[in-house]
Amino acid sequence: MNKEDIKDRLAKELGVNFHMVLDDTEYSEEDYQEIKEYIVSIAKKHLKYEGDVS
Numbered sequence: 677m678n679k680e681d682i683k684d685r686l687a688k689e690l691g692v693n694f695h696m697v698l699d700d701t702e703y704s705e706e707d708y709q710e711i712k713e714y715i716v717s718i719a720k721k722h723l724k725y726e727g728d729v730s
Contacts (some may be wrong), residue, residue: 697726 683714684718684721687715688722
């Protein structure tokens with residue numbers, strides 16, 4: 677299992693509730709954008725898997 681597999685699995689398990697992961701940590705705007713893009717990419721993969729997005 678590679679790093680991306682682990683990230684995908686964790687995102688699937690956690691859904692979009694990243695509050696537990698992000699609490700008590702300072703993040704920059706760049707970090708925010710990276711996290712947001714990652715969540716969007718997971719959502720798109722999920723929707724495509726479910727057949728909702730072509």
